[in-house]
Amino acid sequence: MQLYSYFRSxxxxxxxxALNLKGLSYEYLxxxxxxxxxxxxxxxxxxxxxxxxxxxxxxxxVSIGQSMAIIEYLDETHPQPALLPAxxxxxxxxxxxxxxxxxxxxxxxxxxxxxxxxxxxxxSDDARNAWYRHWVTLGMGAVExxxxxxxxxxxxxxxxxxxxxxxxxxxxxxxxxxxxxDLSAMPTVVRIDAACREIQAFDLAVPEKQPDAE
Amino acid sequence: MQLYSYFRSxxxxxxxxALNLKGLSYEYLxxxxxxxxxxxxxxxxxxxxxxxxxxxxxxxxVSIGQSMAIIEYLDETHPQPALLPAxxxxxxxxxxxxxxxxxxxxxxxxxxxxxxxxxxxxxSDDARNAWYRHWVTLGMGAVExxxxxxxxxxxxxxxxxxxxxxxxxxxxxxxxxxxxxDLSAMPTVVRIDAACREIQAFDLAVPEKQPDAE
Numbered sequence: 195m196q197l198y199s200y201f202r203s204x205x206x207x208x209x210x211x212a213l214n215l216k217g218l219s220y221e222y223l224x225x226x227x228x229x230x231x232x233x234x235x236x237x238x239x240x241x242x243x244x245x246x247x248x249x250x251x252x253x254x255x256v257s258i259g260q261s262m263a264i265i266e267y268l269d270e271t272h273p274q275p276a277l278l279p280a281x282x283x284x285x286x287x288x289x290x291x292x293x294x295x296x297x298x299x300x301x302x303x304x305x306x307x308x309x310x311x312x313x314x315x316x317x318s319d320d321a322r323n324a325w326y327r328h329w330v331t332l333g334m335g336a337v338e339x340x341x342x343x344x345x346x347x348x349x350x351x352x353x354x355x356x357x358x359x360x361x362x363x364x365x366x367x368x369x370x371x372x373x374x375x376d377l378s379a380m381p382t383v384v385r386i387d388a389a390c391r392e393i394q395a396f397d398l399a400v401p402e403k404q405p406d407a408e
Numbered sequence: 409m410q411l412y413s414y415f416r417s418x419x420x421x422x423x424x425x426a427l428n429l430k431g432l433s434y435e436y437l438x439x440x441x442x443x444x445x446x447x448x449x450x451x452x453x454x455x456x457x458x459x460x461x462x463x464x465x466x467x468x469x470v471s472i473g474q475s476m477a478i479i480e481y482l483d484e485t486h487p488q489p490a491l492l493p494a495x496x497x498x499x500x501x502x503x504x505x506x507x508x509x510x511x512x513x514x515x516x517x518x519x520x521x522x523x524x525x526x527x528x529x530x531x532s533d534d535a536r537n538a539w540y541r542h543w544v545t546l547g548m549g550a551v552e553x554x555x556x557x558x559x560x561x562x563x564x565x566x567x568x569x570x571x572x573x574x575x576x577x578x579x580x581x582x583x584x585x586x587x588x589x590d591l592s593a594m595p596t597v598v599r600i601d602a603a604c605r606e607i608q609a610f611d612l613a614v615p616e617k618q619p620d621a622e
Contacts, residue, residue, distance in 0.1 A: 244553035256497045263503035270496040282484040283470045289477035294459055297511045339458035
């Protein structure tokens with residue numbers, strides 16, 4: 195398998211954790227979002243991923259350009275260890291936590307959005323940082339409520355083994371810290387992030403340990 | 409089952425189509441996003457859905473507050489007709505198309521985001537409309553490339569039966585038309601939208617036929 199990735203991409207980070215947890219080796223292909231006018235915007239990368247976003251996973255003749263679809267695919271083709279619980283209600287809970295991050299939080303703070311705010315809307319650095327923190331606070335606050343308010347929460351987001359929800363939580367917390375977001379009202383999120391980061395599969399996926407890290 | 413919905417919510421619209429396709433009856437509970445200071449922001453609704461977004465599906469003691477998690481749950485608990493193909497590669501393709509819409513397009517144009525642009529960033533009506541059209545053009549352009557470039561595309565996004573991808577496509581096209589987005593470069597999207605709308609399950613889910621429609 196090949197993973198088109200950018201070390202700092204939160205969506206690619208999720209997939210790197212999944213591949214590591216499954217024990218799957220892969221070729222790391224860096225796609226630099228800032229150099230060469232944005233390597234993800236090249237015609238050759240667009241042929242692979244029409245959204246011009248990272249990551250893309252290539253597995254033989256299968257090419258998948260959305261991180262959540264990639265992780266579900268890996269879970270279906272390499273079931274152990276499972277990244278979703280067996281029961282539909284549990285699966286729905288894990289997917290909901292993951293989607294609060296992957297749908298409602300991360301896309302608002304993606305590089306292309308921050309660029310649009312700067313160039314098209316002339317938003318200042320302060321205004322863009324406030325935007326970033328606003329959506330992190332809302333999204334991760336909702337995740338905290340779901341986690342703190344449920345007996346299904348264990349050492350990790352759902353019970354005592356890592357799931358798709360944790361794969362989304364850790365990269366989002368990483369981003370939140372990089373932008374100095376206040377996580378003091380989110381003790382469950384912070385506790386689970388720390389528990390995850392003790393696992394080698396999570397540790398090896400951190401941005402600073404990737405081949406294209408700066 | 410109960411569905412907390414707002415007639416114009418694109419995410420709720422997806423779930424209404426799924427419920428109709430599965431032949432599941434449900435109680436429609438309107439949550440007005442504009443009246444009473446936003447009914448989704450009330451404490452009682454937040455208790456149900458910490459993200460304070462619609463829709464929420466309640467099925468006995470299971471409550472799910474993310475549209476994509478709801479649809480996967482319905483597909484797991486009521487498998488016929490299937491909304492995802494049987495093979496992992498096909499499932500990944502359908503989920504990818506759905507996620508281009510549900511992660512990369514729709515969340516950027518949600519009501520709360522447009523409000524932030526207006527109130528916090530003082531973006532004009534024109535600037536907000538340009539923002540809206542920008543993300544629709546990018547997202548639906550990527551969907552068009554995926555559809556037009558693949559032999560897996562049939563009468564619908566994946567083969568000749570509606571899938572999760574079509575459930576996301578139709579509400580997004582509805583929104584795009586409401587905001588006068590130019591869809592002329594997206595003939596496959598437009599063709600599939602028309603094919604879907606001939607199906608009663610899609611037709612009964614349109615915003616104007618909901619109990620809370622204005």
